[in-house]
Amino acid sequence: MFSADNEFSDYFVTIGIGIAVFVVTKIALKIVCSQLGKISKRTDTIMDDLLVDALQNTKGLLVVLFSFWIGTEWLELGRAELWLDRFGFFVVVLQGGIWVSSFIVGGIKHYGEKREGETGVEGAEFLWFTYLARLMIWSIAFLLIVSNLGYDVSALIAGLGIGGIAIGLAVQSILGDLFASLSIVLDKPFEVGDFIIVGDLLGSVEKIGVKTTRVRSLSGEQLVFSNNDLTSSRIRNFKRMFERRIVFGFGVIYQTTPDQLREIPGLIQSYIESQEQTRFDRAHFKGFGESSYDFEVVYYVLAPDYALYMDIQQAVNLSMIEAFAERGIKFAYPTRTVFVSGGKGGGSNEKE
16 A cells, blocks of 8 residues: 555555545435435325434444545555445445345335235245345345456346356246236235135135145135145135126016006015115116017226125015016916817817
8 A cells, every 4th residue: 555656645645535424425315315314204105214223224334435535546556446446435335235225125125015014915024035136136145246346247147147047047937927926915905804806716815925825714624725826817806896797687577567567667666765874877678578578777886895785686576476466467487388270160168
C-alpha cells in the first residue's frame, strides 16, 4: 500500500475520506430509513416497509470496508489498485445481495403470513420459495464476483445449466407440483374452506401443500390431489358462487284447457316472487311431450347456500300443488292410449 508516489499527507487524506464516507453513509441510511418509515405509516403498501427492513439490514463491517475502499482511491497504489477495486466490488455485491435478499424474502414471508391468516394456508409452505429466492440471488452474486476476478464464467454457467437440466429431469414431477403450488397460492383458483368439484370428485379444501392439496369429501374421506393435476384440470369452485341459477320443468296432462295453460306461467311467477332472495327470469309452455304439455321455469336464488335453494324450491313446489288442485289442473305422468279395433262392426274401444 505504501508507495513512493504517495506523500505522507496523502495517507491522512485517505483516512479522512474513509471516515467521512462512513459517517455520511450512516447518516444517509438513518435519514432515508426514518423518512421511509414515516411514509410507510401513511400507506397501505408493503413495499416501503420491505425497503426499510432491507436498508436496516446494512452490515456495519461492510460499510467500514466500503469506506476504506473509497478512501484508497486517493492513493497511487500501482498493481494493488486492481485488487482493491475487486475487493470493493466484492463488498458492494455482498451488501447488495443482502439488501435484495432481505427485500424479496421479506415479501415472500409477509405474503405467507397474510395467506395463513386469511385462509389457513401454513406459512411454512412458503419456506420453499424463500430458499429458491436466496439460491437465485446468491448464485447471481457469486457469478458476478467470479467474473470480476477475471475468470470466464460462461463455462461455469453452461455447466450449471446442464446440471440444472439433469436435476430438473430427475425431479420433474416434484418441481411440477412445487411450481403448481406457487401458481395456486398466487392465482388463487381456490382457497382453504372452498367447496370444489374436480372431475367427478368433490369436497371442501382442507390444506394446500407444497406437493398436494387435501380435500374432505361429502362422504367423509380425505381426497389427495397432486397440485400439478389440479392446475391442469377444470375446477368448479362453488364458494365463489354469488347467486344460483335454477332451471326446472314439469308437465300437465293433455286434458288441460287453453285458459288453464295461459294461467300457469303467471301463477309460477307469483309463487317465485313471493319468496325472499329470488329473482324471477321466465316461465314458458315450451312444447309437447309424449304424455304432457311441458313447461320450463328459470329463476335465480340470490345466495349460494344450497339449503336455502332447496327451501325455496320446496315452497314453490308446494304452492304449485295447492294451486293446481284448486283449479283442477293435473300434473302429467307417463300414460299410453291404446285403440282396440272392434272387428267387423267397425267399432273400437279406447283404453289407457
